[in-house]
Amino acid sequence: MASECATEPGRYKPFLPMLLSYVASGGSLVVGSAAQLLTFAILARWLGVHEFSIFVAVTAIANIAVHLCGLGAMECLVRRVARDRAIYPQMLGHNIILTAASGAALVLIGAAVLPFFLKLSAEPLTNVAVITLMLVTNVVLVRIIVLVEQIFLAHSDFASANVVVVGFAVARTVAAALACIAFGVATVASWAVWQFVCHVLAALACIWAIKGLGRPRYCIVREELPQGLYFSIPFILRAVRQNADLLVLSLVATAEIVSSYSVARRMLESSYLSVEALHRLIYPGSARISAAGLHHALERVRKVLIASTAISVAAAVVVFVLAPILPYLFGQDYISLVAFVRKLCWVIVPMAIWSVAVEALGASGYHAARATVMGLGSVAGAALAAWASWYAPPVGTFVSFYVIEIAMVVATWSVFLHFVRHDREQAGRPEASARMVHEG
Incomplete structure (x- = not known):
């Protein structure tokens, strides 16, 4: 792999391929971060202090829950597929099962508990619906999109992984600009719909992008279950620390x-x-x-x-x-x-x-x-x-x-x-x- 030329022990190959890969990888993350910052600024200005504070609260909770979604299965996909690409169908099926099961559980728990603490609408049923929609968006759909990025990394396709990062970030910025600036969205309840549609389109594009890599074989790779939990738990605890x-x-x-x-x-x-x-x-x-x-x-x-x-x-x-x-x-x-x-x-x-x-x-x-x-x-x-x-x-x-x-x-x-x-x-x-x- 070109990006590893300068890091294999005992080998001193040219640094240029790795440098170019790093610039592309780092550039994609920087562009993605800049797009997120712009999205953050747009929402802060148009939603107002009160509505934006509620949005931040829901997002903060989702940022913790997203580490639980999938139970750390993405890491074992990258690790195992990087060593043996023949195992990709099993690891993909393993990820899909765990993401769907844990994601559904997290959304149901959040939809049952969060309405008692967060009021996104005066109407109780609407409040539950908006919170549920935001949890599906920021936990399950985000996890799917990130999973596709990791799949490309596992196959050493860094260019495609970078496209996922930048494309997703830019899509959210465009959605925020259209919703707030063009259509005057000023509440979290209204923004939740725009955000959901944006994430669904991004997730569908990502799923289409990996279809050529092979179909999943649905099974649980049992030996990777504890490994996945060991991987995800530190991120959850670190979120508490942060x-x-x-x-x-x-x-x-x-x-x-x-x-x-x-x-x-x-x-x-x-x-x-x-x-x-x-x-x-x-x-x-x-x-x-x-x-x-x-x-x-x-x-x-x-x-x-x-x-x-x-x-x-x-x-x-x-x-x-x-x-x-x-x-x-x-x-x-x-x-x-x-x-x-x-x-x-x-x-x-x-x-x-x-x-x-x-x-x-x-x-x-x-x-x-x-x-x-x-x-x-x-x-x-x-x-x-x-x-x-x-x-x-x-x-x-x-x-x-x-x-x-x-x-x-x-x-x-x-x-x-x-x-x-x-x-x-x-x-x-x-x-x-x-x-x-x-x-x-």
Whole structure:
């Protein structure tokens, strides 16, 4: 694969193919992020403060639920298909079954519970219908679209994966512009219909795009069920971690501080896309190299670490320099925005460093260890962020962020090196080495 030329251990092929792949992958994520930011701005202006706050609440809940939808089956599709494309029909069927079952359960639970807390319409039945429609849109349909992106990544078709990312983001921006600017949509209930139609069309286009890769064979790959749960649980816990500080700040700080901090967090997530673009390229190849033991991927991981750190530093510098422009986009009411963004932007560096270790653990199939270190880090991080935000807002919030991410660097790399040593020792035993190769 062209994108792996410079990362295979012991090989020094030209860097240009990988660089071009990274630019395309990173460019697609950046364009997608910019389109999302524009969609965010359009909805914020046309829906108004009250309606937009409700939209954000539903979306936040959906962002947690979407990690449960599919029960982590997408990761095993990428990992297994990258190693053996003949297994694609089974892994696709496995994903469809789990996505449909878990998605239906999540929508039903949300439709039963959320109407007691969120009022999108004065009419009870309409309120339930709108909430249900938004859950189907932002959980099930989003999961289907992301699944197609992962299918292309599993087949090393990065160009098609990039088209999915950019196309979906642009489609949402066009839908928001048409709904709000052209047709004057000003309520969440009305926007929910537009959003649903947009996602249905995007999902149908994605399904059509993968029809040439083969039909699914409907079955449950039982050995991948726990692996999928191990993969998804850390993301759910991390979502809790990412909202603990915002929740506490909303109780003890002013609305301006909470708003500026939430925007700063969004900018941090956008800047991390430059690192995520690298991982998208590396993961399939890492899965193949580490099939016979994580120690085989050690040299590759070292090179990824250097690249990831350099990319994160560059991203932080860019955000720091461009921060004064943000009030022109979000408005002059965000008094603390520039300062908050500049204080938070450097967090991307430790995030990039520890993400290399967890991606390597995931690619090698060590999802239990990966889930444990990420899960415990998220739980401890949520507690620390909540306490620090309550005790000394907002300074305590920023300090806790750096403490958490640096601690994650130490924890994840300790676990990664432990399994490298473990696999190297196992490879030294003939019977264990043969078993590892057979299982890979």
